[in-house]
């Protein structure tokens with residue numbers, strides 16, 4: 001265990017397991033929030049959700065190389081371990097798991113998780129490596145922590161469904177819980193990547209949420225989904241985004257398209273768009 005931080009820190013799986021074992025012996029339940037650090041209010045709301053559901057809470061900070069393609073922002077992804085530890089301590093998090101890349105992927109490790117179902121389409125059309133990398137690291141983390149409950153943000157809605165499916169398929173007993181997206185005063189979804197935006201870009205980025213809210217409203221009234229998606233894409237570009245990867249209204253439970261091209265049951269409107277070199281995603285319930 002490492003002591004230079006304001007809360008207990010485990011850097012190895014063995015240390016993590018020893019602490020969790022102690023809690024288990026005392027009859028305490030365990031909640032878990034996996035993160036890649038650069039923590040903001042969105043992550044802290046997940047910690048609070050985990051605290052409401054379990055006696056003890058573990059947070060992990062690990063920037064997972066397996067979920068970045070070679071051309072993506074692994075090298076520049078914001079890293080601020082000291083500040084993350086302070087924020088976690090202030091929320092009453094009980095343990096920070098801070099493994100190295102070597103601890104997570106020791107030499108000779110060759111096994112990975114392959115995903116399907118909710119992983120197909122949307123993010124995977126643009127980041128084909130992404131969900132395999134996420135599922136592999138999350139499967140490892142869930143096995144390492146062995147929590148009763150793990151909390152993921154609705155902000156990464158497709159990721160939440162992929163993780164839930166993966167846990168079900170691999171018989172991982174941890175309950176996977178989704179928690180609402182935290183937003184700033186104007187509705188911009190909080191994201192570690194917002195740090196890449198200039199103040200002026202940040203102002204324009206709010207339009208993503210507004211366009212999705214309008215799309216959700218129109219789809220719920222029964223307008224043809226294709227038309228609603230096209231209008232939302234046009235509005236996002238008009239408001240100052242440079243490029244759109246997708247704007248799509250899908251079934252909320254499995255992210256498949258609605259048959260008949262109109263809303264039938266719970267849906268989700270999801271989008272990914274570029275502001276300069278920054279890729280932002282957001283989604284809303286329909």
Ligand code: PAF
Nearest residue numbers: 034035036064134137156
């Ligand atoms: O959502 C994230 O921050 C990451 O994808 C996760 C779940 C921590 C896996 O690296």
